[in-house]
Amino acid sequence: MNTAVMDGGVRRSQTRRAYDELKRRILDNELPPGTQALEQQAAEWLGMSRTPVREALIRLAQEGMVEVRPRHGMRVLPIAIADLRDIYDLLAGLEATAVDIIARRGLQPQENAELDRLLADMTEALALDDRTVWAEGDARFHRRLVEMSGNQRLIVMVETIREQSHRARMATLQLRPKPTTSNDDHAAVVAALRRRDAEAATRLIRTHRLRAARLLIDLLEHHGLNHL
Structure with missing residues (x-):
């Protein structure tokens, strides 16, 4: 050569x-x-x-x-609050599209089993109060939901956007309240998917993402992390 x-x-x-x-x-x-x-x-x-x-x-x-x-x-460069709002608005809409696709065609048996494992992993992490392991499980849960849609363009778009929110999530991980509400939200989304209730699944994932965005932004502003 x-x-x-x-x-x-x-x-x-x-x-x-x-x-x-x-x-x-x-x-x-x-x-x-x-x-x-x-x-x-x-x-x-x-x-x-x-x-x-x-x-x-x-x-x-x-x-x-x-x-x-x-x-x-x-x-x-510092974390830009305005950018973070835009990112979570996009995530909420794109993930809602993903769960709508899944709910309308129905979960496969292996997908049901995988979602059970992901929910159990996050529950165990919280029981041990291991925020880092919980955050890794949370990221896997959201990533797999989008991947299960089978829409390759959607998968690429969401992964690009989600990566941009990761830094803010890690900066506030130890500052936020114990994320039991997030685990409850995840379980509710999965339950709606199993019922093939597309309307409920999309509403729940959108609400979950927008609530997470408000918490994240409040923590960043309160602790001055957007001005570092």
Whole structure:
């Protein structure tokens, strides 16, 4: 194989690894809003050269997660409340479309079993008061609901939007009340799907998402996390 082609492949692989790892740290608030770092410092975090890190930062800047400043490196951008409202409005509508599709065609036996497992996992996490495990289960529940719709365009749209809300959810995870209401909402949505009650399922998931948005925004504003 041509050496230049091989080098290009390695470079793309390194850039992708830098992008994935920096993005994960930002979304999980390991690099909270306001964090600043020079390219060299970010490269040292990742154990790689500056070039793939620079390219990864440019991509993250295009996605609105960081600001890249010449000779000053990067700064993780704050969480924008206005953006969060838009994101949850979209999530509420798109997930309502997904559950409407599921309710009208009916759940398959394996889907019923999987939803039972997901509900049980979240219940167990709350019993142990493990917010991190609960949040992971909550994300899986919402992701699988959309995937069960079978609408590939819808799946891609929701995943892109949901990713943008993840950082705010993780920032407020330990600040919010114990999310028993969320678990109750999930169980109610599943019950409506099993009845094939599309109207109830769409109303419940929409209400659930909009209630979550209000809680999230109130917590961010109260604790000043949107101004970090």
